[in-house]
């Protein structure tokens with residue numbers, strides 16, 4: 001693959017989940033940076049403009065819904081795709097994520113093959 005590695009921001013407050021997903025995505029060819037709360041995520045996206053954001057919706061400081069709304073209402077960051085990551089099993093949870101502006105949705109625990117397909121679809125890149 002000749003494309004440069006897609007630059008991903010993983011926003012996740014749980015250290016174990018964050019480290020595990022970072023390693024697994026790196027093995028799939030993604031360059032992964034991390035933020036541990038919504039405010040860090042806003043600052044990172046505004047300064048580093050990643051290609052895609054993976055957003056845990058349950059976060060301290062600013063939750064994933066508030067953070068997504070802020071990014072999607074700012075013209076300088078609105079075009080960056082966001083995939084919601086949530087452990088919630090409630091039927092209306094996907095709708096709530098999409099209402100906040102998320103482009104796609106994945107449940108935790110993460111099915112990596114499914115997540116990577118969704119990432120490539122939003123990035124417009126081929127599956128490796």
Ligand code: MN
Nearest residue numbers: 013056058059
């Ligand atoms: Mn969380």
